[in-house]
Amino acid sequence: MNTEIKITCFAGLRKFFETQFEMELELPTSYASIIEKLKEQKPEAEEALNNCRIAVNEQFVQLSEQIGSGERIYLIPPSSGG
């Protein structure tokens, strides 16, 4: 089954990607596949992507977990508040 997911980027990731964009994925697959697909699209973003976490519904998820259909994904770079 194919699904289209909406991805939101923050901070330094916007050097490489639009703030919001969509990606089509074949389910079942894990969150790690989003990162891998983005690395293929933008090899220069590999280091930034390797340091990212993914949040869904305002909670961090493990990259090994399965993506839900039509989920909204937030790519979270390392925090630098304060």
Added chain:
Amino acid sequence: MKHIQDTEINYIELFGQFRNPNSGAVVLFSGEVRASNKGKEVTHLEYEAYAPMANKLIAEILTEATKKWKLNDALCVHRTGRVEISGCAVVVITGAAHRKEAYAANQFIIDRVKNEVPIWKHEFYADGTSEWGQNCDCATHKQN
């Protein structure tokens, strides 16, 4: 949002809310913008946040600290948007019966906020360049 705001933080007014007959100690930490970093002259900072999640995580950190150190009151507000040199980027206030708990809880809160909450600092330099900041060891953020 309660813990994230895009306007100036008035920490004097916030501190006034911490008058409490059960608190023998009130500690206020203000994270302020330095004029230089890594040998470069800084003109200002801009903060970005994933605000709903940042707000929620800060609330959770405050609840955890309040339980752990039996605080009477705890508060944390972080800025988004442009913050000038010497401006307040984040404030943490803790009130407890004794100073040991108030200090320890305050440090715990700011450390957790800096390392875990989705807020990002964009530093702008006098030479016209800019850079997104990093606070922590990225290894701590890697997921499996």
